[in-house]
Amino acid sequence: MGIELDIRPMKDWLPQLDNPLLISGPCSLESEEQTLDTAQQLAKDKRVFVFRGGVWKPRTRPGSFEGVGSVGLKWLQQVKKETGLPVGTEVANAQHTEEALNAGLDVLWIGARSTASPFVVQEIADVVKGTDAVIMVKNPVNPDVQLWMGALERLNQAGIKNLVGIHRGFTSFGDSKYRNYPNWKTFIELRRLLPNLPVICDPSHIAGKRELLFEVSQKAFDLGMDGLMIESHRDPSCAMSDAEQQVTPADLAKILDKLIIRQATSTNKQFENQLELLRNRIDTLDTELMEVLSSRMEIAREIGRYKKENNVTALQISRWTELMNNRIATGEKLNLNRTFVQILFQLIHEDSVRMQTEIMDED
């Protein structure tokens, strides 16, 4: 389902922005002193454009530190006064939103668990209606691009044009080196559906550990994301939440020094010409690929008709297993990724079986 949102570019509400947008600050605000000290250090690095600090912390289980609450808004106001940095926090219900707006916060964001709940998003949208608030929407915990877009749409319908998506990864099951699996394809799909929506990455929540922050941040820039939100604490070892994934402002600067920021296009004519030549070759190969697929499917249909006449099942598990093993081995010789080959042939086989059963069930 296609939707068009009326979205303003980030520079309209943050004129000092010199791409990309970097938001940083502690996971949770813990004391006025910790807040101001971290903010002062971050403000010295001119690459940080917005200071963040969690005030109300949605925790998975009760009993964990749930944030300092409303008093933290005063500390954020103080940060703004002392450093000149715009400030932001996460809101999870109407009351948080009202308080944050009244405190003059510059940026509010909706967390992954809240984005997954349309009632919560609507409640927040009703409060911000008619204001020129800047609202960032994290992806929902599950990789459902429609749910993510739905949240953005609700806010846009409430007149909010200063919208940004935040990619923070998705709940992982089983073994994963990430705290939240990045599933980059969900971002790619969101960008395809809403090309004018700025989207930043939250490497802290994807990585879950500071050692992976650089790798995830670089990947975000390789894909053309518009910024990063990275948690920073003056002393992560004694942070009251997410200690493993926070970095000191000094370590943040080291990560930023190493990152390569890529542009969507290049002004180099030679590059553009060469790219066009290579893209033409891809177009030709894709046409051949489709023609080969079409011939393959035609044979599968023929087999289907034949099986129908002879009362034989569409699914032939031993042939399918043998075929898959063979294609993976061939793929390896041809330098094709194993998972890619597996998924590709699963899709082809699935459609082949679908067509054959349709033929069999025709009158």
Ligand SMILES: O=C(O)C(=O)C[C@]1(C(=O)O)C=C[C@@H](O)C=C1
């Ligand atoms: O070999 C067959 O029996 C086929 O119908 C072809 C095919 C395939 O598309 O490769 C389709 C269904 C079977 O489960 C196995 C293989």
